[in-house]
Amino acid sequence: MQGFLNLNKPFGWTSHDCVARVRKLLRLKKIGHAGTLDPAATGVLPIAVGKATRLLQYLPGDKAYKATIRFGVSTTTDDLQGEIIASQPCPGLNLAQVQVALTQFQGRIEQIPPIYSAIQVEGKRLYDLARQGETVEVPVRTVEIFSTEILDWRAGDFPELDVAIACGSGTYIRAIARDLGAVLNTGGTLAALTRTTSSGFNLNHSLTMTDLETQLQAGTFQLTLPDVALEHLPIVNLPANIAHKWCQGQKVAFNESSGIVRVYAEETRFLGIGQLENQTLIPQMVFEPVS
Structure with a gap:
């Protein structure tokens, strides 16, 4: 069994919890995930099964979220799971002000990740250092925000904004909430x-844990085929004799442009991932060798 599962992560579960549960349900050890989600977050968590775990690094990096931001409150973790460090009603805040401030969160921006995050500093996770009470300088990173769309606004002493955010990998939505509050x-x-x-998977086509269990019991569960999850990559087709050499780790001549590609044998059998460079197809990951 190998391929991808588009899992809808439940509230309160860590990404590791999800992997452990899927391992138990599928009775397989080789399970991995793309793009960690915080326990309090829900939604798309791509799960790789079997040899597909070797393809995780080649999935697209696109991310999109629906977030609710509460104003007038600041916490240690930049979400409601942390300790409140400041609370001040702001009934005068209005949507027009928020719309203007939100324009600062477009394109490539610099962002300081939350101190409670999985980023490593000198080999240690920031959340571990924070729990130990250590003060460290969190490295600034450049992230990309492709679009923001206001979905709803609820006025009050502690107003709330629902916003859709499309962004590149590595973006912390908690940091956007914190920084938007700071701007205002x-x-x-x-x-x-x-x-x-x-990573190319959408919430509308995801499965909950209950869905997964039900489909497994009914014998209807099917993984997304490994190469289907890589449809964003161009295709290279090799004749059988050349494919055999490539699967043995040999570079083969190929007169095409450069980049990462999906490699097939005679248009039907997915072989793995290659790198086109200087009119040469270099094996990067052989998924299915030619017999």
């Missing part, structure tokens, strides 16, 4: 988060 001088924190798109 109200404070802000993430109140809810659902990932709607990740």
